[in-house]
Amino acid sequence: MPILHGASASPFVRKVRIVLAIKGIDYDHEQVMPGTTTPEYLEKSPLAKIPCWEDGDLVLPDSSVIVAYLEKLQPEPAVYPSDPADYGRALWYEEYADTACAPAIGPKIFFQRVVIKGLMGKEIDEAAVEKAVAEDLPPVFDYLEGQVPETGDAIVGGKFSIADIAIGTEFVNLHHAGESVDANRWPKLAAYVERVHANPHFAPIIAAEKKSLGLDS
Ligand SMILES: N[C@@H](CCC(=O)N[C@@H](CS)C(=O)NCC(=O)O)C(=O)O
Numbered sequence: 001m002p003i004l005h006g007a008s009a010s011p012f013v014r015k016v017r018i019v020l021a022i023k024g025i026d027y028d029h030e031q032v033m034p035g036t037t038t039p040e041y042l043e044k045s046p047l048a049k050i051p052c053w054e055d056g057d058l059v060l061p062d063s064s065v066i067v068a069y070l071e072k073l074q075p076e077p078a079v080y081p082s083d084p085a086d087y088g089r090a091l092w093y094e095e096y097a098d099t100a101c102a103p104a105i106g107p108k109i110f111f112q113r114v115v116i117k118g119l120m121g122k123e124i125d126e127a128a129v130e131k132a133v134a135e136d137l138p139p140v141f142d143y144l145e146g147q148v149p150e151t152g153d154a155i156v157g158g159k160f161s162i163a164d165i166a167i168g169t170e171f172v173n174l175h176h177a178g179e180s181v182d183a184n185r186w187p188k189l190a191a192y193v194e195r196v197h198a199n200p201h202f203a204p205i206i207a208a209e210k211k212s213l214g215l216d217s
Pocket of ligand 1: 034
């Protein structure tokens with residue numbers, strides 16, 4: 001059985017888990033924490049990041065690499081658009097989510113409130129978190145507000161794809177941290193995120209995570 005290494009609350013691990021769910025691929029899940037630098041893990045994932053996929057001799061770090069591999073391994077149901085322009089657009093939105101949304105939401109908001117305060121029970125600088133919410137999120141939300149569709153859960157080509165998975169997974173972390181998109185300021189984005197999270201492959205993963213993080217009350 002292949003193994004997915006990486007903690008469930010990582011947006012990058014979740015991205016892969018949703019693709020695995022869509023494709024119906026079975027795997028064992030090892031909850032490796034971010035920042036794991038044991039020699040054994042570094043041998044698998046030299047950048048010391050999660051996720052990492054292991055299937056016998058094949059070891060693949062990086063969520064985007066893993067998803068591209070899974071699409072070749074099992075093409076249906078596809079998570080990348082087949083039209084070349086839509087394929088390019090989907091890759092761009094995945095890149096934007098990984099490179100703009102993740103740093104805006106992850107270290108200064110999600111990690112502080114959910115990991116340091118929630119899981120480790122330590123004090124955090126809440127004013128710094130609020131500053132990040134006020135300053136780091138709006139430019140990202142402004143861009144996405146201009147990109148997302150008025151209806152449906154597909155930002156590219158009318159079909160749910162890696163683009164929606166990569167964007168949607170970032171907003172799960174935002175919600176875990178007790179924040180959401182202000183629907184008065186970014187109405188299209190707020191509604192799109194809600195629709196993506198209601199997708200049958202997203203919803204059960206979100207519910208299970210909320211339960212394990214004690215956020216389901
Ligand atoms: N490009 C990587 C990014 C993965 C990533 O940044 N993962 C974070 C956890 S959400 C991590 O492992 N951070 C640990 C570190 O940077 O040392 C991917 O898509 O898998």
